[in-house]
Amino acid sequence: xxxxxxxxxxxxxxxxxxxxxxxxxxxxxxxxxxxxxxxxxxxxxxxxxxxxxxxxxxxxxxxxxxxxxxxxxxxxxxxxxxxxxxxxxxxxxxxxxxxxxxxxxxxxxxxxxxxxxxxxxxxxxxxxxxxxxxxxxxxxxxxxxxxxxxxxxxxxxxxxxxxxxxxxxxxxxxxxxxxxxxxxxxxxxxxxxxxxxxxxxxxxxxxxxxxxxxxxxxxxxxxxxxxxxxxxxxxxxxxxxxxxxxxxxxxxxxxxxxxxxxxxxxxxxxxxxxxxxxxxxxxxxxxxxxxxxxxxxxxxxxxxxxxxxxxxxxxxxxxxxxxxxxxxxxxxxxxxxxxxxxxxxxxxxxxxxxxxxxxxxxxxxxxxxxxxxxxxxxxxxxxxxxxxxxxxxxxxxxxxxxxxxxxxxxxxxxxxxxxxxxxxxxxxxxxxxxxxxxxxxxxxxxxxxxxxxxxxxxxxxxxxxxxxxxxxxxxxxxxxxxxxxxxxxxxxxxxxxxxxxxxxxxxxxxxxxxxxxxxxxxxxx
Ligand code: G4P
Numbered sequence: 291x292x293x294x295x296x297x298x299x300x301x302x303x304x305x306x307x308x309x310x311x312x313x314x315x316x317x318x319x320x321x322x323x324x325x326x327x328x329x330x331x332x333x334x335x336x337x338x339x340x341x342x343x344x345x346x347x348x349x350x351x352x353x354x355x356x357x358x359x360x361x362x363x364x365x366x367x368x369x370x371x372x373x374x375x376x377x378x379x380x381x382x383x384x385x386x387x388x389x390x391x392x393x394x395x396x397x398x399x400x401x402x403x404x405x406x407x408x409x410x411x412x413x414x415x416x417x418x419x420x421x422x423x424x425x426x427x428x429x430x431x432x433x434x435x436x437x438x439x440x441x442x443x444x445x446x447x448x449x450x451x452x453x454x455x456x457x458x459x460x461x462x463x464x465x466x467x468x469x470x471x472x473x474x475x476x477x478x479x480x481x482x483x484x485x486x487x488x489x490x491x492x493x494x495x496x497x498x499x500x501x502x503x504x505x506x507x508x509x510x511x512x513x514x515x516x517x518x519x520x521x522x523x524x525x526x527x528x529x530x531x532x533x534x535x536x537x538x539x540x541x542x543x544x545x546x547x548x549x550x551x552x553x554x555x556x557x558x559x560x561x562x563x564x565x566x567x568x569x570x571x572x573x574x575x576x577x578x579x580x581x582x583x584x585x586x587x588x589x590x591x592x593x594x595x596x597x598x599x600x601x602x603x604x605x606x607x608x609x610x611x612x613x614x615x616x617x618x619x620x621x622x623x624x625x626x627x628x629x630x631x632x633x634x635x636x637x638x639x640x641x642x643x644x645x646x647x648x649x650x651x652x653x654x655x656x657x658x659x660x661x662x663x664x665x666x667x668x669x670x671x672x673x674x675x676x677x678x679x680x681x682x683x684x685x686x687x688x689x690x691x692x693x694x695x696x697x698x699x700x701x702x703x704x705x706x707x708x709x710x711x712x713x714x715x716x717x718x719x720x721x722x723x724x725x726x727x728x729x730x731x732x733x734x735x736x737x738x739x740x741x742x743x744x745x746x747x748x749x750x751x752x753x754x755x756x757x758x759x760x761x762x763x764x765x766x767x768x769x770x771x772x773x774x775x776x777x778x779x780x781x782x783x784x785x786x787x788x789x790x791x792x793x794x795x796x797x798x799x800x801x802x803x804x805x806x807x808x809x810x811x812x813x814x815x
Contacts, residue, residue, distance in 0.1 A: 294618055294654065298585050301656035302565045303362075303373040303613075305391050307415065308400035309408035310379045313430040316548040317400055318363075318374060323551075324491060324558055325367040361390065361596055361611040362658035370562040373656055379410060383734035385717060386596050388687050389669065391417045393595045393613035393658065396565040397425045399541070400548075403436030403463075407449040415450050418538070420685060420814055425541045426561060427454065433547040435464045440519070443527075443543060453540040455530040456523055457560060458553065460545040461508055461516065468507075470545055470553050471499055471520065478504040481552040492551035536566055568656035571615050573672070573679040581679050583616050585655035590617035590625065591674035592659075593681045594667045597716045609660045610667035612636075617675060619653040626677030627666065634673070636661050669717035686784075688765070688813040689720050689731030692758040692792060693738060702751045709749035713741055714785060722782040722790060729758065729782060729792075760792035762799050768809035776802055788815070 291299075308314045363374050375394050377387045391397065397418050401407060418425050429442055437445070439460055446454045458470035461478060469480035478499045481492045497503045505513050534540045542564060546553025570582045573591075583591055596611040619639070627634045639650045639659040653659050661667075670684045697706040710728075714721045719741050720731040732738055738755060745751045760780065766773060766789045775781060778794040779802060793799040803811055 295586055297654035299567050301371045301567050301654060302562060303394055303568060303656040304396040304398060304565060305375040305377045305394040306398045306400060307377060307411060309410040312400045312402040313548045314400050317428065320548055320551060320554050321558065322365065324555055325365050327365040367558060367562060373658060384737045385687055385733050388417050389595050389684055392421055392684055394423055395568055397423050398428055399425050400428045400430050403429050403431045403442060404434060406437055406442060406445045412449065422538050424536050424538055426564065427541045427543040428557060429543060429545045430548050432460050432463060432467045432545050433550050439545060453528040454543050455528050455540050457542045457544055458556065459520060467547060467552060479556055480507060483550060488549050488551045494555065535564065571681060573681045575679050585616045588616035589675040590619050590623060591615050594669060594671045597663060597667060597669060608663040610663040612659050612661065612673065614653055614655050614657050616655055619659065621651045625673040625675055628672040628677065628680045630666065634666060638662055668715055685814045687733055688763050690733055690762055691735060692729055692731050692760045694756045694758065695730050696754050698752040698754055705749045706751045709745045709751060713744065721785055724782050759794055761795050763790055763792045764799060764811040764813060765790050765815050766809050767812060773809055774805045
């Protein structure tokens with residue numbers, strides 16, 4: 291196997307999707323613990339008290355000194371090279387969160403066993419479905435009282451409309467959660483704590499599920515119940531095959547506790563086995579035909595999925611994050627920039643090592659590199675050695691918060707317009723138009739805060755933001771002359787002049803869907 295093939299087959303690039311507080315940060319930390327990148331977990335303390343916009347990743351980076359580009363983190367787990375993408379949640383939730391998912395080959399969906407499938411998870415899952423990203427489900431917090439495992443499986447199926455298949459089954463729940471049954475191997479894996487709060491790996495003992503040792507450890511009554519549940523799963527549950535998982539038809543489900551490390555190692559082991567390595571991506575040729583870009587046989591290609599301005603105030607620069615889709619990347623590579631139709635040298639590609647920026651020399655498909663952006667990159671730009679194709683455009687997501695924005699000082703109008711043009715081109719904010727006015731739209735509050743901050747910092751413009759009462763929106767496909775609009779909704783046009791309607795409430799939107807059966811409502815375009 292040549293170096294490139296080996297590098298591709300060894301890589302797993304994925305994102306963790308979850309609702310805030312389900313345990314994404316804890317699970318990420320445990321991946322680092324089990325990979326040996328850190329020796330003690332549980333260092334990211336006082337999460338709740340931290341500054342709102344500081345992401346958990348930045349904190350990890352400072353406290354651990356490990357390699358995080360602020361967009362992706364790379365390390366090795368049992369000979370597999372892991373690239374975990376940062377999908378900010380909480381207050382940092384923004385369109386970047388969605389776009390970052392497009393750079394993943396696979397996702398881990400973390401669900402809190404006591405809460406089930408929550409709102410943000412649902413939205414992120416929809417993006418995975420749209421992009422055909424296979425999803426593994428990690429049911430977390432099994433050490434706490436929670437919903438019944440069977441109910442959780444049903445909830446995943448009903449809410450997300452995907453088949454679920456339990457790869458393992460919990461032995462005991464809440465305080466009695468002591469292990470899992472591996473359904474494939476027909477073994478019981480028992481865990482024991484080696485440290486307080488799961489700061490060290492959990493010890494595990496594996497015995498046959500039929501063994502007297504397993505029966506004795508589980509207890510005869512619990513063993514009988516467990517046996518019945520497993521039989522029920524065999525009889526009434528779905529089947530599992532890897533292709534269905536890769537096609538997004540079924541999600542393998544694992545029960546565990548990220549905090550105590552119970553079930554964590556078997557999950558990681560199954561993950562590296564199941565998760566796909568970087569695969570071919572479709573692109574368009576200038577003549578409109580499609581071409582499949584193979585990670586191994588196509589020379590270097592990648593696309594920009596995230597831009598970040600002023601990452602380092604000492605450098606006053608902006609960075610573009612590129613997901614490599616094919617071929618080997620070497621420092622200072624000269625590539626074709628499809629949109630601009632010119633050649634560009636990708637100089638000073640960066641990773642973050644030990645909290646300091648350092649230059650990367652080589653990177654492979656699945657890796658994320660950060661390069662300085664001297665104003666030439668926009669979200670979705672394709673870069674390739676050979677040129678001649680453009681990766682499919684990144685989807686745009688239905689905004690959920692809306693506001694008007696004006697410069698405080700009318701004399702600053704010119705700088706304001708310039709700043710807005712730049713920020714919308716970067717994809718930092720969506721700009722909508724009514725007949726007479728401009729409306730700013732975002733999927734997360736932080737996008738507005740960043741926009742105001744950057745207008746002041748980079749363009750010297752103080753602004754006044756006036757929130758608007760709309761709560762959701764939809765692109766409308768169909769003839770707008772025949773669209774029946776409620777009095778409280780507003781028809782606008784997006785940057786590409788596509789019609790969109792803003793609604794006061796999800797209820798208002800539902801009503802409008804019913805009133806307009808001949809129109810299509812799209813949440814993602
Ligand atoms: P997030 O990144 O998805 O937002 O979640 P995070 O990992 O920060 O976890 C949210 C809270 O849930 C944390 O508690 C964390 O310790 C706890 N947690 C995560 N996994 C488990 C688990 O398997 N079992 C239990 N019982 N708790 C879990 P916190 O009080 O907010 O923070 P901390 O002060 O404990 O760090």
